[in-house]
Every structure is written in structure tokens, then in C-alpha cells.
Amino acid sequence: MRPRHVGQRVPRVNDHGPLHGTGLYVDDIEVPGMLHAAIVRSPVAHGILTAFESESVPGSASVFGPEHLRARVHAEVPVLWTIGDQQQLGTPLVDEHLRYVGQPIGIAVAGSRYQAEDAAEAVDLAIDYLTPVVGIDQALAPDAPLLYPDSGTNVIATFEAGDSAEHDRAVFAAADRVLRTTLRIGRVHGLAIEPRGIVAVPEPRRAPGNRNRITIYTSTQTPHGVRDSVCEVLGLRQGDVRVVAPDVGGAFGLKDHIYEDELMVVIAALELGRPVKWIEDRFESLLATTHARDEIHEVEVAFDEDGSLRGLRVDGRRNVGARLAVFGGGPLFTALGVVPGPYRWESVRCGGRLVATNTMSTGAYRGFGQTQAALIRERAVDLVAGELGIDPVDLREMNMIAADELPYRMRTPIQLDNGDYRRALRRAGELIAEAPAPPDDGLARGVGYCSYVQMGGIGPSDANEAIGLQIGGFESATVRFEPDGTVRVATGISPHGQGLETTIPQLVADELGINPGTVELVHGDTDTTPYSAYGTAASRSIALGGGAAVVASQRLADKVRAIAAEMLEANPADIELGNGRATVAGTNVDVAIADVARRAWQGFRLPDGSDPGLAESYAYEPVSATFSYATHACRVAVDTETGAVSVEEYVVVHDCGTIVNPTIVEGQIHGGVAQGLGAALMEEFFYDEDGQPLSSTLLDYHVPVSESMPDIRIEHLQIPSPHTPGGMKGMGEGGTNGSYAAVVNAVCSALPDADWSDLATPLSPSRIWQALHERA
Amino acid sequence: MNEHTIRLTVNGENAEVRVEPRMLLSDLIRHQLGLTGTHVGCEQGACGACTVIIDGRPQRSCLVLAVQADGTTVETVEGVECDGIENAVQTALHEQHGLQCGFCTPGIVMSLVAAHRAGVPAATAREQVLDGHLCRCTGYVNIRAAVDAAWEAAGDRRTGYRQENLGQESHRQESHGQESLGQVSLGQESHRQGGSE
């Protein structure tokens, strides 16, 4: 039996750079002759820019204002998802209608970042002020100022999901009881520790009339996606643009598309014929990198006295900000698609509205709506359990889809694949019950649960098209033996912390019978990697990018066997690959796979039907989305006099199919839990009533610190996906989706006498105190 | 703009550079000295990614003007591989999977190295020292595990160091704060010298 590398805790291969200072992040890139940019941004939430004057700017700097920039624009920045009756299909690169503080309206370029900021600051703006609208309710008021006056409304789109109104009414009418609640999901910021950044390097000019190639180094999740947008907006030929993602310091959805300010850098570099670097600072990042969530949900749940869940009704409104982000209303659409979760319902009916306000766009962030979906559903389930006095684990279990009922079509109507949801629930309940008893310290304690299914591995492409998503769902890989027997795997996915540089080689090594140390992942460069619309996002990379690598490797292994069989005078079906050698089964007759590789590239005496060389490419079109799942359970301690919360015990029981590397899976869960916990307890981005951002520093936007985070006990179930090659389901977002609702439920459970009928997250000390003492 | 000439020691090498007064030490280190292992995450003193060791103390290089660093000894992540704890911290972060995207990591390495040299016990490093750093990938769980592993591997210096140092401190009271520039080596014995830089 050859050693299997999948499932092993193989140490990460790319830790050395950050640990020793030899990483290469985008701000580490220096190019001779490089200039530095600063962005001119709208200081107001709503207004019309009537003049952009750069007379006061020192002559050593160059400034490009709206007119100059617009002259280089070929098309609008696309919105890649069309939902419901949405009319906005793109947004202009520059727009004199200023709709949020931080909106980029020009770019200054100088010899240093310091000078560029001086120049940007010296630009004189004349603005006619308009009344801003900031919150959802304000934007929906009858006499609200309009961001897009021609449309006559601030509603960008409406849509429905799930059952018909008639069916919904019938189920609700037949149920014994109905409960209602309002959930206000605070605006958060994904907050990668590395802000965005870009270095645009035009090649020296060719002869007049020839095109100039440009290389763009950028901190992105999706190099191919960036290239698509650059070429579309600026009218460039795809072969003339190379996009490289160097080391990327976290992304979490924020870096899944190009931004207007980044396109301005590309324009400046092309105009000046010089390399231009722009590194977003934290102030800009908080103002003008996509925010997330900011939703209000009116939730109704219908149930019977015996605890049977019957109907779920959700009216969701999402503040999409001033303009649709690249994936538009996708997060709300996704939330309402997965909201039924792991339970049987007779009816699920959802309505969604996307609402424009004078704030930064809300876009993709780890979970992509599924975090909110978990809160909507799990809060409703806990309300029912509380109302009926049934243990929340028991209520969940009696309504939960059993293993033998899978595959199961949710009412929205997405199909769940496989697994044992009840086992995860029961085990999480056991583990949290085993946690050390709390001290008798006068704090209020509560246990909260969240059971969820996590849609990952989204596809196939035709399904994307059917829901209005304008990118395909496949992933590709090219696996190539080099003549020396080492392997390079070129992939369209673009890791930035997920450890795919370690895990994809584990998958490939097992298929090829070699050591993962001889396999290297090639990624993050449009010149050397196959196309991927997503890059690394949406819990897709190991399931689909890994799946593509597995199939390509299997095909490559067939070719290795064929050539080895020729060399060993055996039947290809009898060749086994392992430990770097191709062996005739049951014998000691073997040959090093490296020797097979050399022969393949020499082309000497290859078997009939084998082309020279040793490489295979495969584009994997998924059969359907994958669903990892889990139950999270935690215990919190609440100081009822100050509202302070600490999360003291945390357990996760989950299934993400085949686990390639448990250490890396656990790390993903830890980080995801922290982000959900932050949203539950402390993270919120605030604007004042004039639309001025209040959370413009990291002292004002509060992300968890080490003391905020408990240790986490994790147990893995491993039920391989029935669809993906390798059986992986994808799990990068799961931690976030579970912890947000689990922590909220735990706080609510600790304080049963508080008024939670209108629950706003984060549950800050002040909000908890109000729910306990002012509203209850 | 007036430029100032400053002299400082960075990773054991003497540097003499001309800087504008407004230049931040983080930018000097990264862009003039080319030591890009130190990362900048906020320039607001909040994230900790830019933490370097100045005269034995971990400090935010984004909250220090380069001119203020005249005469100091600075260590960055590129230069900390000279004795046991540096290696122990880096090895433990690797083995415990204490980093993912790696952007916050250099600052954490520097804080932990400084803390261990100063005799800070593992529990304090896990809590107070780590709270000075924001990590968005790991949820801190494995970083805390790495602290324990590193302290275990390198030995907890607390007992010996504290006693020895307390003895020194008690009769150094009056001289506290006298200039000690140039005398400050980076060893454990001398880090508390001087209330000034």
C-alpha cells in the first residue's frame, strides 16, 4: 500500500516568506522609474461635482480628473450578477454624481506617496450638495432623496425565492403557531490586514501604432477576473494585459474584483508610460473597500405545538450602498437561497429588496450571505424552542433532514448532496455539555447552537447562467511533469492564505505516486495559469480547483503507466505508481517515474497513441454545488450589569467531505469563527446622519483580538462528496457562517428575560444592556 | 523641505540616511533600506503588523518618525535569527500553523521575540502581547499554541531574569532615564536601561 498524503498534516510549504521577511506582497514590489499615486475622493456623501481644478498642484505631480479619465474608458465597470428586476448592469468608472464619501474621482501621481498625497490634497473641488440618505428605512421613505433620480426609486432590485404566496399562506394558516422577529444585521468590513494595492507596469513603448503590453501586480483573489475587467473597461486586448497576484495579505471577498481606483492607476500608468504604484491606506480601505451585510430581515416562522417546523417567511432588505458591487445583490440572493438549511420545511417563502443609499457598496465577504441565512433560520428555530420549552438540540434534531433523506431538495429549490446532519448536531451537543462547568461568579451563562449547510463549489456553469450570474462555474488545471520528474500544477485558483500551495500537491502526489515535496503549485499569473473567473473565493478552491487537478493527475497517471509499461515490457493495467516509482504489480520490476518523465520529453520509443511530453489539462465542470455542514455550539458568559460578553467554550463538529489536510481545515475554521464572532459581538461600520463614516480607523472599527477568542474544539466527520473528484466539499466560509448565529443565540439564551424582538448585531455591551434594562 | 541626516543601527548594520522629517520609520525601513519584511497595515498604531524592536522594545514603526529613530538600534524580522528564541518563535508559528496569509506575522514575530527576551511569561505573551496584534486569518488559536510551543522550546526565562533584574533596578532608581543610547545591547540584561530612547 503506497503512502497516502491526503489526510495528513503536511506542514505548509509557503510559511518561510512571512516568517523571515522574504515574502513578496504588492507593496514590496519596486520597479525602476516607478511613480506613486494617491486617489482624489469625494468628501461628501451626496452631491454633484461641478469643478475639479488642479491649478494648485505642484508641477512635479500629474493629476487626472474625471474628464481625463473618462476619455480612456471604453465601457462601464460591469456588475456580474443580474437579479430580479435589476436594471443597473454596470457603473461608470468616474461619475460627477457623488454618492458616497470616498468615491474615487481622480488620481494624483508623483515621485513618492507623500508627494502624491500632497498633490491629491491640492486639487480644488466644487460640489453642489444634495441631501444624503444613509439607512435602509430612510431610503425607502416616500419622500427620500434619490440616488438615481431617473429610476424614481432607491430600490435597485426586488426578487423572490421559494414557495408561492398561496402555498405560503396555506401552510401558515394550517400551523398551530406563528412567531415573528426582526433581525438587523450590522454593516461590517471584511478587513484584510493587507489593504488593497496595485503596481501597473507598462512595457516600454513599442513603435507607433503597436500596442503596449501592461503588467499589473495587484493584491487580488482573482487575477483572471481583474484582467477581464481591465480589458472590458479600458478596451484592451486580453493578450496585452498580464495580471499577477503576488503574496496577498488576506482578502475574504474584498479583493474578488477590480475597483474603480485601481483602474485609475492603470490609466495613469498607460498615460504616463511609467510604472505607477498605489497602495490603499487603512483610512481609504475602511471608506472605499467594499463593506458587507447591512440588512434588515422580518422573519416569521410557523410551527406546531409538537415542535414541527412548518413554514418560514423572510422579507429581506439589503443596503447595497451607492452602487452595486461587482456581484451586486448576490449575497442577499444567496442568503435567501440557502435559508432553509438542514431542516424540513413545508414552505419557505422569501422576498428580497436591494436598496441604494449614500454609503460604500456592500459586496462579497466570507459567507456571501450564508452567514445571515444561518442567523435568520437559527434564530427562528431557537425562538420556537424557547416558546415551546423544548431543548434547542432536540427541536433541531426532530426537524433535521436525516442522512437517508439525502439528497434533498430545499424549497428554494437548491439540492443538498449528502451527509449526516443529525450526527454533527448530536456530537456538538455532547461536546459542549462536556465542557468544564463555569465558576460561580455571578455572570449569566448561555449555550447557543447553529446548524448550517454551506454551499460551496458553486456550479455548474449553466446553473450560474440560469440565476443571472455572468461567470462560469468550472475550474481548470494543468499538471505537468518536468523532464527531471518534478511536477508543476498550474491552476486558476489564487490562494492567499488558504494553504492550497500545500494541499493541491498532496492531492496530485497521491494520484501520481510521488512525494508532494516534488509538486509545486503555479498560480496567480494570467500568463502562466488557466482561466478562472472566480480565482479563490466562495469555498470553491479545494473542491473544484482541487477536483480539476485530481482529474488531470489521473489522466497524467494513465500516461505515465502507458510509458512505463512500454519501458518495462508490461501491461499498462499492471503498472502501479507509488513512492516515485512505476512498478509491475506483484513484482520487483520497476522504473523511476522521473525516468518515465525524461523519456516522455525525449520522445524516445513512446507507446502507440502517446504524444511526446508529459502534461495533462482538465477543465472540471461541477455536476452541482457541494454542501459542507456543521453544528457549532458555544457557551458565553454575560455581565448583566455592563453587557460585556466573553465566549468561553466553543465546539465545532463538521463535515467538509474528504479532508486533504486537517491542520489547514482547522485553521480555516478558527479564522472563520473569529470573523463570525466579531460580527456577532463587536464589528460594525457606522455612518453619521450626513453619511460621513465614523469607523475610519482601526480604533473605531473593532475586530476581535486574541483575548476575544476562545480555543476551539473541532471534530471532523468525513463523508466524501458524491460529486467532486477527490470528494472534497469546500469549507472556507463555514466557520463564519456557524459562529455568527451560535454566538448570538448563546447571548440570547444567557439572557432569557431581555427583549430580543428587534435584535441588532453586533450585540455590543450597550445593546445588550439596553435589551436587558431599557426595553425588557 | 529640510532633510535630516540620521544614523541608526538596523539589524546590526550602521545606516546613515537622509530623510524628510515627515517620513515614517516604517517607510524608511521598507522603502529606503529595502527591508520589506516589516509590513504596514494601518499607520494608525492599531494593527501591529509594522512592529519592530527599537532599543530592545517592541514598537510600532508606523508611529515613529524616522528622525526620532536617530541613534537607535532597530531590529526587523529579517535580522532576528541570531539566538534561540527567534528560531523557536518562527519554528513554532510554522509548526502550529500560526499563520495563513502571513501579513501580520512579522510584527507578531518581533513582539514575541522581544517579550521572551524580556522574560515575559508565556501566559502574558499569549494575552497582553498578542492583544497588540490584529490577525484576521487564524482566529489567534494557533498563534497562542505557537507561543506555548516556542516558550517551551526556548525555555521560560522568567524566573532567573526577573530576580536578577529586580535587584539591578532597585538601585538604579535615581539614574533611571539617563541617556543610554549606544550602550543598549539587545540582550536580556540591558533592555530596561534608560527611560529614554
Added chain:
Amino acid sequence: MKPHPFDYAAPEALDEVLDLLARLGDDAVVIAGGQSLVPMLNLRLARPEMVVDLRRIADLATFTITDQGLRAGAMARAIDVEEHPDVHLVPGLGDALRQIGHPQVRSRTTIGGSVAHADAAAELPALLLALSGQVVLHSVARGERTVEAADFFTGPMMTVREPDELLTSVWIPAHPGSVAVVEVAKRPGDFAMVGAVVAYAIADGVISDPSIVLFGVSGQPVRMASAEAVLVGAVANANTFQATVEQLREEFGLLEGFRDDVYATGGYRRQVAGTLVARALASMS
């Protein structure tokens, strides 16, 4: 963001600093540890013509701790005081220092800088006020003057220091009894949403030298005199403490500018301030 351009001087003598301040007034800003100033420079909120650095003036970096109190030069660093073996001689000092930011910040933060910056939610100004400390100011025009803490703070980041004056030292007297520094912050190291410094001694079985200061609740640290009065001469027991907190809550009603913001409502701050004081009183008895 990067700072707006400025000139820089690091004089070796105090007189040179005072001359610069006399000449430039508001156009100059003094940098000590820089942990509050540099963020403001980086955000271009502070745009001085000149930054005057105190780092070369050795005398300003000295501090002494005795059983009488802490005398700290303007450049004495928080971490050096915090780690000093005699820090316990000034009750409350170590607790206050440990709640300032994080160790990586305290390694530059100075006692004088924190007091001069006068953030309403900061620990040291509150401690100074609670312990009836003093601030020493120097200028060419007025020479040396000593200002009582009670007179020093005038509003959010505002003090009686004139633009040409330098805060050269701070005196924090040792309280004869116990001092508690308690706060509720969003996270460890953050500025307080609500904080309190509470002190009292017990002599002959009754309370003396009481002091109650709240911080983070309004534009400056505030001393709660009528609540303190309840404690004077009283026996340290639950009844006394309850009466003190009731008086404190009455006194709240007279405070102006109670903070009510997105992070915590005014009602929350009022109530929790009382809770913190009650807990501090109980913990010290």
C-alpha cells in the same frame, strides 16, 4: 496616509524648546512618545509647521517613585514606570498604566504626553485628577508654573496649557489608602467607553481621602464631589457604598456633555459608571 510636510527640531536644551514654542506657538507641536500625535499626523488631522522633539533632553526622561508619589519628567515612558519595582508605592499607578493601549504602544507612550494630550477616555488624566496631582509648565513668557490637576483639564483634548508652554513634569501623589482603576472597553487596550478611578483610605475605622473620577463619559475626566462627600467619615460598608452610588447617579444629572454615541448610549454610560464605582468600592473594602 502620510503626514503633511513639517519642519523638525530636536533641541538638546529645554531653553531651545521654549524659544521655539515662544516663536511658533500653535504652529509648533511637541512630540514626546508620539503615540497619539503620529496617528494624527498620519491622518493629516494635525498639520503643524514644526514638530519639536524632546528626545535629546535627558532631564525630561527621568522619573522618581517614592512613597510620596511619582515625579515624572515629560519623556518618562509608561513602560519604564510600569515595570519599575517601586511602582506599587503609588497605588493605582500600575493598574492605570497597564490599561493604556498595548505593550507595543506603552514602550513609547510617555506620562507627560498622555496627560498633555488630555483624551477624555484616557486613564492617566483620570488618575492625575483623582489623586490631586499637579502639572508643571514652562514657558519663556511665564517661566515655571504649577497647575493643579483640577484646573488643568478644560475639555476634550483641551487643557490650560498655553501654546507657548511645555509640560515638563507631572506629579502624582501617593494616595494613603487604596486606588482602583476600572473600565469597560470594547476590547482589551481600547479607550474606555466608561471608566472610573476610585480611591479612599480608612483611618480609625472610617473613610478618609475619598476620590471618585469618571472618564470616557464626557469631554474630560470628572470628579464626583458630592458622591465623595458621602464617603467622608463614613464606615466602609455596603450601606455607605450604596448611598455613595445613589448620590453619584444623582450627580450624573448635573453633568454636562455626557457622551452618547454609536458605541454606547448615554443611558448605558450613566448606569455602568455607577456599577463600576460600586464594584470598585466593594473590592477595596
